[in-house]
Amino acid sequence: MTAKSIPAGVTAVVRAFFWLPRSARAGVLxxxxxxxxxxxxxxxxxxxxxAIDPTRVLAGPDLGHPFGADALGRDVFSRTVYALRTSLAIxxxxxxxxxxxxxxxxxxxxxxxxxxDQVISRPLDMLLVLPALLLAITLIAIVGPGSIVAALxxxxxxxxxxxxxQRAASLVVAHAGxxxxxxxxxxxxxxxxxRHVVPNALxxxxxxxxxxxxxxxxxxxxxxxxxxxxxxPTPSLGLxxxxxxxxxxxxxxxxxxxxxxxxxxxxxxxLLGDGLRHRLDPQGMVS
Amino acid sequence: xxxxxxxRGLVVTFPAPGSGLRRKRVHALSGVDLTLGRGxxxxxxxxxxSGKSTLARCVxxxxxxxxxxxxxxxxxxxxLRGSALRDIRRRIQPVFQDPxxxxxxxxxxxxxVRESLDAYGVGSPPDRERRVxxxxxLVGLSPDHADRHPVQLSGGQRQRVxxxxxxxxxxxxxxxxxxxxxxxxxxxxxILNLMARLQRxxxxxxxxxxxxxxxxxxxxxxxxxxxxxxxxxxxDRADLFANPVxxxxxxxxxxxxxxxxxxxxVHVPLSGDIPSPIDPPSGCRFHPRCPLRVDSCSRERPALTxxxxxxxxxxxxxxxxxxxVLPARP
Amino acid sequence: MLQIDDxxxxxxxxxxxxxxxVGGVTLAVGSGxxxxxxxxxxCGKSTLxxxxxxxxxxxxxxxGQVLLDGRDLRGLTAEEYRQVRGxxxxxxxxxxxxxxxxxxAVGAQVAEAIRNHRDISRRAARExxxxxxxxxxxxxxxxxxxxxxxxxxxxMKQRVxxxxxxxxxxxxxIADEPTTALDVTIQAQILHLLRDLTVRTGTGVLxxxxxxxxxxxxxxxxxxxxxxxxxxxxTVRDVFADPLxxxxxxxxxxxxxxxHRxxxxxxxxxxxxxxxxxxxxxxxxxxxxRVHDRCTTxxxxxxxxxxxxxxxxxxxxLPPVAQEVS
Ligand SMILES: Nc1ncnc2c1ncn2[C@@H]1O[C@H](COP(=O)(O)OP(=O)(O)OP(=O)(O)O)[C@@H](O)[C@H]1O
Ligand SMILES: Nc1ncnc2c1ncn2[C@@H]1O[C@H](COP(=O)(O)OP(=O)(O)OP(=O)(O)O)[C@@H](O)[C@H]1O
Ligand code: SF4
Ligand SMILES: [Mg+2]
Ligand SMILES: [Mg+2]
Numbered sequence: 056m057t058a059k060s061i062p063a064g065v066t067a068v069v070r071a072f073f074w075l076p077r078s079a080r081a082g083v084l085x086x087x088x089x090x091x092x093x094x095x096x097x098x099x100x101x102x103x104x105x106a107i108d109p110t111r112v113l114a115g116p117d118l119g120h121p122f123g124a125d126a127l128g129r130d131v132f133s134r135t136v137y138a139l140r141t142s143l144a145i146x147x148x149x150x151x152x153x154x155x156x157x158x159x160x161x162x163x164x165x166x167x168x169x170x171x172d173q174v175i176s177r178p179l180d181m182l183l184v185l186p187a188l189l190l191a192i193t194l195i196a197i198v199g200p201g202s203i204v205a206a207l208x209x210x211x212x213x214x215x216x217x218x219x220x221q222r223a224a225s226l227v228v229a230h231a232g233x234x235x236x237x238x239x240x241x242x243x244x245x246x247x248x249x250r251h252v253v254p255n256a257l258x259x260x261x262x263x264x265x266x267x268x269x270x271x272x273x274x275x276x277x278x279x280x281x282x283x284x285x286x287x288p289t290p291s292l293g294l295x296x297x298x299x300x301x302x303x304x305x306x307x308x309x310x311x312x313x314x315x316x317x318x319x320x321x322x323x324x325x326l327l328g329d330g331l332r333h334r335l336d337p338q339g340m341v342s
Numbered sequence: 343x344x345x346x347x348x349x350r351g352l353v354v355t356f357p358a359p360g361s362g363l364r365r366k367r368v369h370a371l372s373g374v375d376l377t378l379g380r381g382x383x384x385x386x387x388x389x390x391x392s393g394k395s396t397l398a399r400c401v402x403x404x405x406x407x408x409x410x411x412x413x414x415x416x417x418x419x420x421x422l423r424g425s426a427l428r429d430i431r432r433r434i435q436p437v438f439q440d441p442x443x444x445x446x447x448x449x450x451x452x453x454x455v456r457e458s459l460d461a462y463g464v465g466s467p468p469d470r471e472r473r474v475x476x477x478x479x480l481v482g483l484s485p486d487h488a489d490r491h492p493v494q495l496s497g498g499q500r501q502r503v504x505x506x507x508x509x510x511x512x513x514x515x516x517x518x519x520x521x522x523x524x525x526x527x528x529x530x531x532x533i534l535n536l537m538a539r540l541q542r543x544x545x546x547x548x549x550x551x552x553x554x555x556x557x558x559x560x561x562x563x564x565x566x567x568x569x570x571x572x573x574x575x576x577x578d579r580a581d582l583f584a585n586p587v588x589x590x591x592x593x594x595x596x597x598x599x600x601x602x603x604x605x606x607x608v609h610v611p612l613s614g615d616i617p618s619p620i621d622p623p624s625g626c627r628f629h630p631r632c633p634l635r636v637d638s639c640s641r642e643r644p645a646l647t648x649x650x651x652x653x654x655x656x657x658x659x660x661x662x663x664x665x666x667v668l669p670a671r672p
Numbered sequence: 673m674l675q676i677d678d679x680x681x682x683x684x685x686x687x688x689x690x691x692x693x694v695g696g697v698t699l700a701v702g703s704g705x706x707x708x709x710x711x712x713x714x715c716g717k718s719t720l721x722x723x724x725x726x727x728x729x730x731x732x733x734x735x736g737q738v739l740l741d742g743r744d745l746r747g748l749t750a751e752e753y754r755q756v757r758g759x760x761x762x763x764x765x766x767x768x769x770x771x772x773x774x775x776x777a778v779g780a781q782v783a784e785a786i787r788n789h790r791d792i793s794r795r796a797a798r799e800x801x802x803x804x805x806x807x808x809x810x811x812x813x814x815x816x817x818x819x820x821x822x823x824x825x826x827x828m829k830q831r832v833x834x835x836x837x838x839x840x841x842x843x844x845x846i847a848d849e850p851t852t853a854l855d856v857t858i859q860a861q862i863l864h865l866l867r868d869l870t871v872r873t874g875t876g877v878l879x880x881x882x883x884x885x886x887x888x889x890x891x892x893x894x895x896x897x898x899x900x901x902x903x904x905x906x907t908v909r910d911v912f913a914d915p916l917x918x919x920x921x922x923x924x925x926x927x928x929x930x931x932h933r934x935x936x937x938x939x940x941x942x943x944x945x946x947x948x949x950x951x952x953x954x955x956x957x958x959x960x961x962r963v964h965d966r967c968t969t970x971x972x973x974x975x976x977x978x979x980x981x982x983x984x985x986x987x988x989x990l991p992p993v994a995q996e997v998s
Contacts, residue, residue, distance in 0.1 A: 240511070241458050603913070611857050618811035621812070
């Protein structure tokens with residue numbers, strides 16, 4: 056089976072890539088490059104990201120240290136590369152967790168409706184009206200700060216949003232003729248969900264997840280900024296940003312490069328999200 | 343001979359919007375009886391929102407009634423679950439109104455037609471492919487349509503696919519809810535001709551819901567007329583169209599637009615507010631709009647009663663739920 | 673009032689090809705007039721409606737003019753078009769489920785249609801919405817106001833869409849098969865409502881339908897489309913009494929009402945031409961009973977005695993139409 060399915064999977068990925076509009080392809084390429092960078096971080100980073108060098112405090116960029124050094128003399132380039140790793144991991148983990156939870160919850164709420172919907176949607180709606188950061192801070196206050204908790208906090212913020220999107224999409228599909236048809240043709244409700252509802256309702260969730268992933272970097276940054284996310288000395292983009300702010304006037308490079316990295320991630324996810332929306336939304340009207 | 347389908351006293355209500363314990367209910371079906379013989383077509387017409395689709399869904403086992411029974415070939419469908427329900431569903435298949443919405447846009451035509459074969463694990467995969475091609479041929483499509491997606495077909499072709507998919511499991515009964523409403527006259531004629539041919543060749547029975555009375559007259563053996571959750575008249579096709587008895591049936595037949603410019607719309611055939619299924623009128627549900635009503639109409643619920651002498655053994659009795667018009671016919 | 677002048681619409685399809693869904697249509701809908709638009713499935717009726725509404729599939733190309741009270745709608749910005757839509761021109765779309773949001777109460781959707789264009793309170797909008805729902809024959813509209821669309825029957829959803837379209841007394845209404853899911857008594861009620869609207873507010877209606885009975889009942893004029901083009905138009909009386917185009921004749925003959933229970937229903941033989949490659953010459957030629965050698969070139973559009981038009985070589989003795997449309 057594997058012998059055949061691997062090439063099939065590869066062609067599917069390639070086809071999906073070229074199915075996207077050009078701008079979204081650029082977004083995907085940026086993300087792929089960033090992921091490769093984080094995977095190869097030990098090879099790419101010229102220095103130990105946490106190695107303190109009192110001789111190089113706030114040293115400016117040079118050939119060996121293209122992004123300069125921070126207040127502890129650590130190499131900003133190496134730290135940015137490792138920070139990218141932490142931040143992207145948090146982004147992917149949080150969005151993946153939120154999506155994986157939102158998928159069954161939203162689908163069940165939209166498809167079954169009635170009390171199932173009530174039981175699922177009411178608590179999620181309550182989550183939705185709470186201010187996002189307050190929610191995250193509360194969770195962190197209970198569990199304690201750290202990267203994993205930050206990821207979970209972001210996932211908790213995203214869960215109601217994604218679940219609502221998935222609920223609406225499933226609601227549309229649930230009343231399509233082919234869904235009832237599937238049951239009448241002899242499939243169980245669960246099989247119909249798997250065969251018809253989920254594949255047809257997945258588009259909006261993907262779009263929303265891509266767009267939210269862009270914001271996740273920023274939430275991660277805010278949490279770290281407040282000291283509630285990734286804990287030093289582990290580098291994360293948000294943490295670096297907060298460290299850089301203190302020395303912004305003397306050594307702007309400490310702030311600029313992680314800031315740029317965040318901007319690039321946000322841009323890449325937005326390009327991807329917009330492209331997906333463009334392709335998945337048939338309502339693209341006007342002449 | 344037992345009937346293929348025998349619906350008795352079917353009641354379906356839905357919760358009306360709002361909340362609270364004493365929430366009102368929408369009375370979609372309020373005691374419906376209907377019989378359908380093997381290989382026959384029973385036409386179902388009636389006011390929009392009168393419960394035709396709800397009745398169709400009960401017969402398909404997609405809607406659980408509050409009360410009443412649906413006997414299919416002697417088996418009670420109401421309350422069936424699991425494999426028993428699956429077994430019976432194989433013999434009762436739907437064809438829907440919207441030919442696009444009833445096919446999964448992501449699936450090829452072949453996969454949609456194969457859906458029930460896959461569900462019941464009929465034959466080997468190559469057998470199923472062969473069967474799909476036979477079915478496509480049966481409904482007048484070519485084998486290479488199997489690889490197309492619904493958007494690549496015309497409305498008429500899509501409806502043919504819907505019929506092929508319904509035929510795949512070899513049903514005895516097809517429940518067709520407005521199968522030709524979305525099609526233009528010429529394509530509609532092709533589909534109706536196809537259904538008539540399938541009935542001749544395969545002996546499939548149809549429960550046929552439609553708003554188009556000329557279509558119903560063309561295809562049906564028997565016809566029932568619904569109004570607000572009840573059947574108000576049932577008769578043999580010819581009998582019903584020649585001698586409509588119930589005031590609502592008459593209003594309905596009178597309202598059919600005739601394609602002649604001299605037949606301009608002058609008045610609305612039925613006046614008065616359309617009554618609500620949340621608070622159905624007392625007595626005869628048609629009484630607030632009925633031109634023939636008498637005092638007792640708002641008090642006594644009329645039951646379906648045989649009319650006239652047309653009532654012979656091989657004939658469907660002509661039943662009407664209106665005591666006022668009954669004495670008028672000997 | 674609404675003037676469609678030589679409108680062409682091309683829609684991109686796979687493989688870099690184009691479907692010419694509308695191939696040069698000239699048609700006018702006057703104030704207070706109901707014009708019936710009929711024709712086989714896929715001949716471009718809905719696309720023509722979309723062209724007027726500024727709602728075409730993305731990537732479509734539109735040429736020609738769409739004039740509303742002399743103003744060319746094609747020059748509008750997206751925001752200006754949004755203002756015009758639902759206010760000056762309204763659409764009852766063919767697929768009611770697709771134009772209703774499945775997650776919102778039906779009543780709220782009608783109220784929103786009102787509030788989008790008028791500055792009135794939520795309460796007032798709600799009351800008006802209830803009245804509109806009553807007018808289109810939704811029983812007990814106040815009680816059903818907060819039902820989501822899937823709790824409504826097919827015909828009830830269709831009536832909700834009609835209510836939303838009528839919300840702002842549009843000056844032009846495009847009604848795309850507005851009564852297909854309705855029984856004939858409610859259909860009569862809706863048609864009555866439309867005619868009442870034309871009389872009361874001077875609304876012009878383009879009524880797309882495949883029911884010639886409906887055309888006969890309420891329309892003033894009829895336009896018959898085939899494969900993206902209007903092949904015949906004129907007053908309902910003239911066209912029904914003496915259809916000049918062979919396609920119009922075939923269409924009138926294939927009404928099921930004319931052939932009760934007598935075996936198979938008549939069908940127009942052959943297939944609609946593939947609009948990715950519209951045939952040169954008369955587009956109906958391949959299926960026409962009276963085709964002859966001249967039909968390989970496009971027939972002239974000529975003016976009939978009753979002031980209508982027909983595009984067919986059988987009638988080329990009639991005078992060609994003047995360039996300007998009334
Ligand atoms: N899921 C549901 N929840 C609540 N009410 C429902 C539901 N389904 C149907 N109804 C109500 O039941 C009544 C009958 O609906 P049904 O769809 O059976 O009518 P119909 O005769 O098929 O009408 P149409 O000709 O317009 O399709 C309507 O008042 C409808 O609003
Ligand atoms: N989004 C689209 N992409 C590609 N082709 C399209 C699209 N929309 C419409 N078409 C094509 O344009 C032509 C005209 O379609 P349109 O929907 O306007 O027909 P219609 O006359 O309204 O038909 P019906 O009576 O079935 O509603 C058809 O050939 C159709 O296949
Ligand atoms: S019972 Fe009375 S109200 Fe009902 S249909 Fe007969 S005459 Fe009319
Ligand atoms: Mg229905
Ligand atoms: Mg259309």
